[in-house]
Amino acid sequence: MQEYDNSDEENDRLLKRYFDHLLMQLPLPFDGTCVYRKRHRIVSTHAFTVNALIPPEAIKAEGRGKIDWDGTEELYCTGLDPTGNWLEIPLRKICCENMPYKQLLDDYRTWIGDLSFLYDRWWGSEE
Secondary structure (H helix, E strand, C coil): CCCCCCCHHHHHHHHHHHHHHHHHHCCCCEEEEEEEEECCEEEEEEEEEEEEEECHHHHHHCCCCCECCCCCECCEEEEECCCCCEEEEEHHHEECCCCCHHHHHHHHHHHHCCCHHHHHHHHCCCC
């Protein structure tokens, strides 16, 4: 994904391909944790049940798509927080300790270029 000389069409195609891969591999719904970070530090977490992955073309068509820190569009999911509120959040914020979901989500974060989760492995969580 992090090939900066790709055209927008090529990046869209790659994002859709990764979306299809995750859709086939992740059994929905699944329980995880939504992690909010600021400068590689965890600032808050809460339980989150991922109910659906949102197709990247739907996000883009509705103008809801956000671009992350390095200019790469990303995948979004929708689900329920512990209070029963429906939220739409970037998939890279979801962590899961249940294998093989954990590996799929870690691989996605690496692919999208968000390596902040590795910081926890190297230095330990500082909650």
